[in-house]
Amino acid sequence: MPLPAPAKRLTFRGNTVRCGMSKFVHGLAGLLLFSAVGAEDAALPVSSGVTFPAPAQPEQRQYLGLPAGAAEFSLADVQADWLVVDVFDMYCHICQQSAPAVRRLYDAIQKAGVGDCVRFLGVGLGDSPLEASTYARRFKLEFPAVPDRAKRLRKMFPRLRASTLIVFHRVGNTRQIFIRHQGLLRKKDADQLAEKIIAAARDSTTDSDHS
């Protein structure tokens, strides 16, 4: 399946979704919030201090909305209101077991027509570029997967482990955690996550229409 086009403002009519920020999004995120680790992580604003190597493939850079010449990027640079980050480690068998469910989540987001405002990014925690690309290829990830050899993501989340899925929502200049799932992601978990993300993405779009 080809990567969706870069995010843009589209009027919601049928399958197209208008993506944009809403002044009600913060309260909405709090209302829809669930987290595997507790409310304190959900309320933590995430600043853009950590960077990753930009993908080499032009279509992946375009998917993330990165400029052509960027060598590195931060989560805040991704041009989407919603960002799903799949933290994996090639050697982590829990991550390998979760990969089909992550794909299922990705597919559900595309099928719901919110793929333009919900982007996915894989981060290989502790993996080299070869390891991250091998993982992405073996488990057929259809979104960019970048290496994080130095585990820079742990500067933002000190207790971060591989086999973690974090859904960020852009609030101002930062990304706030909407959902964090730790451990094995089953298909049922993916379906539940998809439901919440799609509803939140659509609701935030509706609020944008009304604002």
Place this chain on the structure above:
Amino acid sequence: MKKITRILAGLLPVALASTPAFATNGDNLIGVGAVSRTMGGVGIANPQDAVSAVFANPAAMCFGPVCDISEFDFEGTIFIPKINASVNLPGLAKFSADSKGHVYPIPAIGLSIPLDEAQRWRFGLAAYGVTGLGVDYRDTSLDQSLKTGLPAPAPAEVPLIAGEYTSLQIMKFAPSVAYQVTDQFSVGLAVHLNYATLDLRNGSSPGYGIGVQPGLVYRPTPELSVGLIYISPQSSSYSQVVDFDGDGHSDDLKLAAPQQVGLGIGYEFFDHTLMVEGNVKWLNWSNAHGYEDFDWEDQWVFGLGAQYALIPGKLYLRGGYNYGKNPVQEHNGWAPTDVTTVQGKTMPTYYYETFRLIGFPALLEHHLTVGLGYEISEVVSADVGFMYGFSNSMSQTGSTPLGGSVTMESTLEEYGVDFSLKFRF
């Protein structure tokens, strides 16, 4: 590093506090740790905690549920054996007694930590009471002498049995290391350092042994796991434990834990909510010092265990079954004057038979296990379980040294309660 030092220091008191344990697969527990034990003793392919990984297959430390962090387990097993023996002299008398001793605690501790930033090297350490055998018929009807009625210089009295009191306690340290060669394959090695005591009513005699346990795990798919292990023999010598040949001097006895080969296959069904594992192990008792002398035969042990996620990520239900044919071979029809030689010491066959059947009744074959696991939080989980070893008996018929017929019998049944607390950091 300070955290690790504190944990390692905490292992020492556990290691030194050995207690009698009782037979399940011959002389071995079916498994170590509440998780493995409540799943029929499996763990070679897909162990679910640090203790199971270190004991069952050190290579599996790289593939546990917490493969990317550290885990410290505190485990406990409470063993409740019921042992009974009888000696029937037809036409004369029948002597029967229950072995004393009712509840035995067996602590265990396990640790698994990554050694490098990439977390491909892991270090593990477990300390536990893994084997043990013992009966206590002292001051019972079995602990008496029979009048011979023979003139001097023949003895006026002879003991009814040998082996009225036996106590073999073994504490094991197993430092181990594992390396994840690829994302689907890992290897590991554990070193078994044993301290044991043997008391045959002549005072406790210490013995030391060492062995190795290499292992490997291969995961061809995220659902399927295959494990293979080998455990080398571990021989210990005990000095002056009992006077086997009646010459007035206590004799030494060499006992060895047998070499073992094990294979495990695990598979996760239904979106990883149901994990099933089967293990098969071969225990080479017939070539192990001491056990070969007492005519134990090799054992094939089969374990089948399952873990079901009642509430995924929170509550788990476990169950299992373990079977190993009783390794103690049945002997019948020995004559009054027959003698048997054990490690160079000759004794009347009658006493040899009472010693092996009544003193070391490793008779259990079938075990049923159930348990629950609960994730209290992201860093702490608890497990409880119950094991039942179905009653099994063995009887032998022969002759006493005095010429009369005798039938001796032992019966063993076991209950076990397991619990554990796990900490992840």
